[in-house]
Amino acid sequence: MSTSTKRIAIAMMALSLMAACGGGSDASSAGPPGAPTLEKESAGGGEGSKAKLLTEADVTLGDIDAGMAEKGKTTYDVKCQACHSMGENRVVGPGWKGVTTRRKPEWIMNMIVNTDAMLAEDPEAQRQLEQCLVRMPNQNLSMEEARQVLEFMRTL
Amino acid sequence: MKRPLLFTTGTLTLAGLAFVLANSLPGCRPTTTQTVVTGDAASKVYVKPGTHDEFYNLVSGGFSGQLAVYGLPSGRLLREVPVFSVDPESGYGYSEESKGMLMTSHGFIPWDDSHHPEMSQTNGVPDGKWCFINGNNTPRIALIDLGTFRTHSIIEIPNSAGNHSSPFTTGNSEYVVAGTRFSVPMGEEAQRDVPISSYKETFKGTVSFIHPEPETGRMSIAFQIVTPAVDFDLSHAGKGPSEGWFFFSCYNTEQAYSLLEVNASQRDKDFIMAVNWKMAEQLAKEGKGKRVAGKHYSNWWNDKTHSSETTVIDDVLQLDPKEHPGLLYFMPCPKSPHGCDVDPTGKYIVGSGKLAALIPVFSFEKMQKAIAANEVEGDFAGIPVLKYESVLHGEVKKPGLGPLHTEFDANGNAYTSFFVSSEIVKWNVEKLEVVDRVPTYYSIGHLCVPGGDSKQPWGKYVIAYNKITKDRYLPTGPELTQSAQLYSIDGDKMELLLDFPTTGEPHYAQAIPADLVKPREVKFFKIEENQHPYVAKGEKESRVERKGNEVHVWMTSIRSHFAPDNIEGIKLGDEVYFHVTNLEQDWDVPHGFAIKGAANAELLIMPGETQTLKWVPTRVGVWPMYCTDFCSALHQEMQGYVRVSPANSTVPLKGETVSVDAGV
Numbered sequence: 001m002s003t004s005t006k007r008i009a010i011a012m013m014a015l016s017l018m019a020a021c022g023g024g025s026d027a028s029s030a031g032p033p034g035a036p037t038l039e040k041e042s043a044g045g046g047e048g049s050k051a052k053l054l055t056e057a058d059v060t061l062g063d064i065d066a067g068m069a070e071k072g073k074t075t076y077d078v079k080c081q082a083c084h085s086m087g088e089n090r091v092v093g094p095g096w097k098g099v100t101t102r103r104k105p106e107w108i109m110n111m112i113v114n115t116d117a118m119l120a121e122d123p124e125a126q127r128q129l130e131q132c133l134v135r136m137p138n139q140n141l142s143m144e145e146a147r148q149v150l151e152f153m154r155t156l
Numbered sequence: 157m158k159r160p161l162l163f164t165t166g167t168l169t170l171a172g173l174a175f176v177l178a179n180s181l182p183g184c185r186p187t188t189t190q191t192v193v194t195g196d197a198a199s200k201v202y203v204k205p206g207t208h209d210e211f212y213n214l215v216s217g218g219f220s221g222q223l224a225v226y227g228l229p230s231g232r233l234l235r236e237v238p239v240f241s242v243d244p245e246s247g248y249g250y251s252e253e254s255k256g257m258l259m260t261s262h263g264f265i266p267w268d269d270s271h272h273p274e275m276s277q278t279n280g281v282p283d284g285k286w287c288f289i290n291g292n293n294t295p296r297i298a299l300i301d302l303g304t305f306r307t308h309s310i311i312e313i314p315n316s317a318g319n320h321s322s323p324f325t326t327g328n329s330e331y332v333v334a335g336t337r338f339s340v341p342m343g344e345e346a347q348r349d350v351p352i353s354s355y356k357e358t359f360k361g362t363v364s365f366i367h368p369e370p371e372t373g374r375m376s377i378a379f380q381i382v383t384p385a386v387d388f389d390l391s392h393a394g395k396g397p398s399e400g401w402f403f404f405s406c407y408n409t410e411q412a413y414s415l416l417e418v419n420a421s422q423r424d425k426d427f428i429m430a431v432n433w434k435m436a437e438q439l440a441k442e443g444k445g446k447r448v449a450g451k452h453y454s455n456w457w458n459d460k461t462h463s464s465e466t467t468v469i470d471d472v473l474q475l476d477p478k479e480h481p482g483l484l485y486f487m488p489c490p491k492s493p494h495g496c497d498v499d500p501t502g503k504y505i506v507g508s509g510k511l512a513a514l515i516p517v518f519s520f521e522k523m524q525k526a527i528a529a530n531e532v533e534g535d536f537a538g539i540p541v542l543k544y545e546s547v548l549h550g551e552v553k554k555p556g557l558g559p560l561h562t563e564f565d566a567n568g569n570a571y572t573s574f575f576v577s578s579e580i581v582k583w584n585v586e587k588l589e590v591v592d593r594v595p596t597y598y599s600i601g602h603l604c605v606p607g608g609d610s611k612q613p614w615g616k617y618v619i620a621y622n623k624i625t626k627d628r629y630l631p632t633g634p635e636l637t638q639s640a641q642l643y644s645i646d647g648d649k650m651e652l653l654l655d656f657p658t659t660g661e662p663h664y665a666q667a668i669p670a671d672l673v674k675p676r677e678v679k680f681f682k683i684e685e686n687q688h689p690y691v692a693k694g695e696k697e698s699r700v701e702r703k704g705n706e707v708h709v710w711m712t713s714i715r716s717h718f719a720p721d722n723i724e725g726i727k728l729g730d731e732v733y734f735h736v737t738n739l740e741q742d743w744d745v746p747h748g749f750a751i752k753g754a755a756n757a758e759l760l761i762m763p764g765e766t767q768t769l770k771w772v773p774t775r776v777g778v779w780p781m782y783c784t785d786f787c788s789a790l791h792q793e794m795q796g797y798v799r800v801s802p803a804n805s806t807v808p809l810k811g812e813t814v815s816v817d818a819g820v
Contacts, residue, residue: 078683078694082714082739091815092717092790133789134715139741140680 053114053121059105059147064154071145072152079139080149086156092134097156105150111136112146193652200644201654203230208674211606211667213619214273214287215640218661221268223289223300228606228617228667229642231656239298239307240268240291244757248307251759252733252768253688254457256464260312261451265294271663272322272390276368280327280395280611284672286373288323288332295319297334297366299373303676308457311375314450314472315342315362321388321404321496323366327395327611331365331378331433335404339385344449355413359385363404364472365433374456379440379473380448381431383484384537385411387420388429389494390561395611396502398520400434403505405489405496409536421511425488425544427536428496428507430523435483439475447471460687462765478538485527486536487518488544495561499570499585500611504549506585508559508572515559515572517588519549550588555581560601561664563608565615565645571608573600573620580620580643582650594650596620596641597628605645606667614669618643618650621662629657638662679743681764688766690735695719700811707732709811713747713761714739715788717813718781721796725809728776728802734759737766748784751798758784773800 076084083092099108103124110118111125115138118125129135141149203209209227212234217224221241225234242249242258249258249266258264268291275282286308287300295313300306313319318337325332339359341348350358361383368375387408394401409426412419439445450472456465477484495508505518526532526546533543558576565571569591572581578599582592602621606614620641629637637657644651683693692698692710698719699710707730712719718736726732736749740763749759751771759767773779783794801807 077696079739079741082695082712082717082719085815092715135788137715137740137742137745141741 053110053117054106056104056106059109059150061105061154065151066155068148068151069155070152072148072150075141075145075149076152079141083134083136090132093132093136094128096153099156100150100154108150108153109143109146112139112141112149113143197651197653201229201231201642203227203232208670210670211614211617212670212673213604213640213665213667214275215621215658215665216270216273216289216661216663217659218271218638218663219269220660221270221291222660223270223273223287224659224662225305226640226656226658227670228619229653231640231642231654233659235305236659237300237305237307239289239300240265240270240296240310242266242757245760247757247759247767247769250757250769252770253463254767256466257307257310257455257457259455259466260294260296260453261314261468262294267293268296269293270298271320272324273664273666274324274332274609275666275668276329277325277327277610278329280399282607282610282666282668282672284668284676286329286368287666288325288368290319290322290334292319292337295334295336297323297332297375299368299375301373302673303678304459306457309368309373309375309455311366311377311454312452313364313366313377314452315340315360315380315448315474316364321363321391324391324393324402324609326393326402326433327399329368329370331367333363333365333391333393333402333404335363335388335391336361337387337389339387342448342450352413355385356411359413361386361388361406362474363388363391363402363429363431365436372456375454376469377452377472379436379445379475380450381436381475381477381484383429383477384539386427387416390496392496392498392505392609393433394498394502394505394520395500398498398502398505400432401520402431402433403496403498404429404431405493405507407492407494421492423491425490426492426509427486427541428489428493428505428518429539430485430487432483435480436475439480439483440473444480445473445475448474459681460685462681462686462688462767482527484539485523486539486541487523487547488533488541489516489518490514495559495572497562497564497570497609500564500566500613502611504585506562506570506572508561510558510560510575512559513554513557515552515555515562515583516544517549517551517585518547522549523547552583552588552590555583555590556593561603563603563605563618564613565605565608566613567615569645571603571605571618571645573603575599575601575623580618580650582645592648592650594643594652596622597639597655598626599623602664604665604667606669609666614667615645617653617667618645619665619667621658621665623661625657628655640665679763680741680745681762683737683739683741683764686737686764686766688735688737690733690768691766692735692737694739695813698811698813700725700809702809705730707809709734711736711749711811712739713737713749713783713794715745716783716790716794718749718783718794718796719813720811721781721813723797723811724799724801725805725807726773726798726800727805727807728773728800730773730800732771732773732798734769734771734781735766736761736769738763740764745787746785747787747794749781750784751781752779760785773798776800776802 085095088095211228213226223237238248276286295316299309301308313334316336317340320337321335323332339361364380367378386406389405391404408420454467489507490512491509493507494510497506531546556574556577562572600620642654738761
């Protein structure tokens with residue numbers, strides 16, 4: 001660094017001290033040094049992590065509805081089957097046979113529609129991730145589609 | 157922010173002195189990399205990790221043929237959008253679906269020189285929907301969809317050569333224009349095979365008006381106006397009172413066809429050409445033009461089939477202004493004008509004569525009066541030339557050397573770049589007075605103010621796009637980076653905040669508040685809506701089929717495997733088409749696909765999309781394929797094999813994924 005540049009740097013440091021201690025300056029200079037002026041911008045990503053999870057009361061089961069289950073199977077073929085078998089064995093994720101006896105309906109629904117929130121917060125979901133090591137993708141199913149998939153699971 | 161007065165004054169005095177020195181020296185270029193940057197510049201460009209920039213900056217890549225996207229004020233590079241040049245990273249121009257985007261009447265053209273991004277507008281204001289950009293070399297205009305940041309439409313411009321004064325828009329993007337740089341002979345073949353020395357007699361210029369369909373973004377040429385042979389450089393639409401007119405700068409009114417450096421710099425004044433486009437539109441509607449030979453391609457990307465669609469058109473509707481008085485006028489403009497910029501009020505047109513030592517500002521109102529009173533000084537090849545004094549609002553005297561391009565803020569100020577004296581000069585449009593100037597490093601071409609060529613500039617910054625960086629960055633061999641420089645224009649004085657390197661040549665740029673673009677973003681393509689002829693909607697539909705020596709693989713990808721991932725029965729002499737459907741339905745989860753020996757590139761497939769790689773194996777063996785885009789902890793497991801047998805082999809064709817749970 002040349003001598004002249006040093007001087008400028010020192011001058012700048014002194015100035016920033018003055019500004020910090022100046023008092024009475026407008027609010028925009030009150031933030032920490034280097035704070036951007038874009039607080040209104042939300043951080044990207046992580047969407048869904050604040051999603052409200054479904055509770056027991058949100059999912060009611062009756063007798064198995066064959067029509068719903070059939071629609072669930074159609075969605076399964078396109079969006080789920082690549083990773084979940086209809087048997088007991090794990091492919092990428094767990095096999096679905098008997099899943100509705102192992103997991104509560106609202107837990108299953110939350111894994112489908114609130115995937116990121118579950119992986120962030122739910123200990124059981126996290127334990128499963130430790131086994132599978134592939135984050136379950138959020139396949140963006142609607143609530144209705146997810147409910148149909150749940151119905152299909154009940155037939156397995 | 158409050159700043160001690162002493163420091164501010166000191167800085168200004170120093171900067172002012174430096175400027176005076178720099179400009180009194182021959183060569184006029186500031187020679188030092190060190191500039192006095194005021195104390196809080198860093199905090200003004202600092203964007204905290206995890207937060208977003210305030211503006212998108214869409215910057216042309218020049219001879220890279222692409223469009224780069226930066227955030228402002230940070231200068232962070234977010235994306236390079238492939239437009240006119242193939243892009244092995246995304247497979248653009250390599251995948252079977254995207255090759256059609258680069259088809260022209262000359263065949264497949266994998267490169268171009270992209271110069272001027274221009275945002276689509278609604279009511280004269282950039283709306284964040286599309287960005288247009290011109291390809292110079294093999295004349296084309298592209299439309300980039302800002303929902304996908306992908307090239308959505310490309311149209312070839314016939315009867316044009318060096319498509320430079322393009323693609324500027326009318327206030328509601330009814331049209332974008334394409335003006336030819338080179339005049340050329342046009343029409344049928346016999347009319348085109350002429351001696352170059354017959355320039356004055358047989359060469360013509362054209363300006364084309366291209367209509368993008370508002371719903372689809374498909375482009376077509378509405379009409380083309382034939383002009384006397386000159387070189388067109390830049391253009392801008394009128395607005396407000398001048399709505400309905402378009403202005404083009406032209407040089408080489410000497411009509412030289414060799415050694416233009418000298419021969420096209422003879423006259424003291426060239427022209428700004430004023431086009432009454434509303435009249436042209438009406439004439440075209442009334443069938444007044446005639447269809448002239450001009451084969452051209454219009455390519456469009458279909459987001460449902462995930463494929464390009466090409467239309468070939470054999471001719472173009474031309475209007476001859478000599479048959480339609482009132483359609484075209486020339487305004488004399490010193491000297492080889494480059495920039496042709498209309499201020500936000502629409503009252504003034506600024507010509508930037510790149511060899512001139514002044515900036516002429518024309519008055520639209522005076523132009524209308526001069527037309528009404530027939531104040532002409534003669535004609536140029538049959539087109540009336542209005543008297544300079546009659547159309548002039550006034551001149552900015554001695555503003556600097558080599559004015560190139562001007563944009564505006566919302567407070568009546570203009571910012572003009574000066575290539576020769578490497579500076580930005582701020583001046584008041586009404587008063588024609590210089591109010592500030594700052595040096596740039598070095599040799600600024602275009603500049604950009606957010607919204608600065610529209611009715612409603614957002615202001616805040618001016619960005620310089622420089623041709624030379626010389627000593628400002630770590631050197632990288634004979635070729636050095638090119639750069640942009642960000643200046644604050646909030647205060648009375650322009651203030652340098654940041655240098656940032658750019659990809660390709662940052663020829664021109666536009667900037668827009670991020671809030672106008674972000675809500676448009678497409679996060680993934682719905683698999684249900686995928687109409688690709690070879691889509692596999694789920695692994696159940698994955699398969700391999702033979703059609704003669706073509707083998708088609710319907711392949712799926714999801715974190716983290718392909719189906720099928722074991723393929724046998726391929727024979728030497730086969731052409732294999734991998735149609736890969738990404739089954740993911742979430743944001744930011746593309747999968748890649750590559751196979752050993754592929755003579756093209758990888759595929760990068762967005763969620764819900766299908767793309768095709770053609771592979772022609774040349775040797776017997778077992779060949780690996782894998783996902784190239786890191787997708788999960790088991791990305792490195794996302795792989796498979798293809799067995800290739802001799803041409804006379806009887807190995808049956810099959811594709812499968814062998815699962816531990818295959819029996820269920």
